[in-house]
Amino acid sequence: MDEVDRKILAELQTDGRLTVTELAARVRLSLSPCHRRLRELERSGAISGYRAVLNADVLGLTFEALVFVTMRQEDRDTVAAFEHTLTDIPQVLQAQRLFGDPDYLLRVVAADLPAFQRLYDERLATLPGVQRLSSTLVMKHVVHDRPLPV
Template sequence: MDVIDRKILAELQEDGRLTVTDLASRVGLSVSPCHRRLRELERSGAIRGYRAVVDPESVGLTFEALVFVTMRQEDRDTLLRFEEAVAGIPQVVQAQRLFGDPDYLLRVLTADLAAYQRLEDDHLSALPGIQRLTSTLVMKQVVESRPVPGGSPR
């Protein structure tokens, strides 16, 4: 990955809807070489996809919780079943396996506290292998979805 590839990544992280023509102009290439580089970045997995960033509040998801999960069992099958089950819960918008205790961190969005309580009672508490769930409420977002640092030559 060279400086031009990093410029392409930086520009697309700022505006993923750029046309190839606009992108080429911003990174100092003609359209054809820019298009080839873009396809190679996609093929290699450096660019994993494109999507709109939706404001949760605008779609009625005003309640956010971070859920720390401590596992009772940590054998391979239990962890795989847990991760598969978590992936099937749409309100879990991010899930990370951690070193140490707790074992997982889940970011959960719901409409309100009552909806979160139902989600925890009906789904989260029934996840395979869990020993304990500890929730904390998000007061406000301070840094949100910033570009990946390695994607910018700046």
């Protein structure tokens, strides 16, 4: 990956809807080489997809919490069941397995506190292998969805 590829990645992180023509102009390449580089970045996995970034507040998802999960059991089957079940909960935007205690960090959105409480009691607390949940509320985003440094 060279400097031109990094410029392509930076431009696409800023605006993923650029046409190849617009992208080529921004990185100062002719159309064909830009298109070849873009396809190679996609093929290599450097670009894993394209999506729209939605505004949670506009969609009524104004409540956000970070939930720390400590597992009772951490055998392979329990961890696999826990992680698989997480994929079925759309309010869990991110789930990260951690070294040490706690075992997982979840980023969760909901419409409001009662909706979060229902999610917490009915879905999160019943996940396989969970010993303890601890949550904290997000007051504000200081750095949010920052592009990767390329």
